[in-house]
């Protein structure tokens with residue numbers, strides 16, 4: 001099940017889907033001299049859901065920011081269609097003075113969508129993420145999970161083909177997090193986007209993904225790639241499957257090695 005970075009993938013795992021996001025020898029050194037990313041080469045194919053785990057500060061968020069164009073990489077090339085990119089952060093980043101509807105309309109407003117169209121699309125997304133009845137609530141009246149749903153709805157409004165998530169559920173309690181994992185998977189299946197997800201939770205990574213990547217400590221490189229052998233849809237009972245548990249254990253060992261810098 002484990003494929004080391006750089007090793008040829010087994011024939012059975014060969015994936016011929018077109019690439020949705022490619023990092024080719026990407027490295028990142030900040031102006032203050034911090035080498036955040038060593039050299040990363042990675043191809044994420046259309047329809048894949050890839051999670052990245054790695055030690056704190058190893059460059060996971062930096063990688064996403066490079067992909068989205070927020071940071072320019074120091075070396076290498078990123079290939080992705082940025083006109084249809086979704087991005088969700090750990091903080092729901094809602095504007096407190098706008099109601100849910102106004103927040104979900106925001107990105108469309110910035111892109112000049114006509115008022116009626118953005119209202120229609122916003123209400124559709126609000127319904128899709130299970131926030132029917134909350135369109136006219138201000139963020140402060142929502143729970144953490146509801147705020148994150150509103151944030152997801154805002155990103156979904158632009159119909160992203162590549163959707164990046166920077167630890168979106170890290171601040172939520174476990175039950176809410178697991179529920180949102182299922183909701184995210186159902187959105188993934190309905191919308192058919194390509195997912196790139198950062199998390200510190202190994203079980204969340206395995207549950208959501210078709211592939212899990214373990215990064216080394218800073219400067220981050222790809223240490224291991226794990227193909228996840230479960231199809232979609234997934235049910236919560238999967239978390240108790242012995243193969244699931246075994247995979248989580250394997251990834252945990254790899255992550256510990258990454259954190260400690262060696263076995």
Ligand SMILES: Nc1ncnc2c1ncn2[C@@H]1O[C@H](COP(=O)(O)OP(=O)(O)OP(=O)(O)O)[C@@H](O)[C@H]1O
Pocket residue numbers: 030031032034035036054055056057058059060061062063218
């Ligand atoms: N603008 C910046 N200037 C200088 N260094 C930065 C900047 N942004 C991030 N860094 C550094 O780059 C490294 C990678 O940061 P990054 O946020 O990508 O890590 P991460 O893996 O996402 O961490 P965490 O898991 O804790 O969220 C860290 O050492 C961080 O301090």
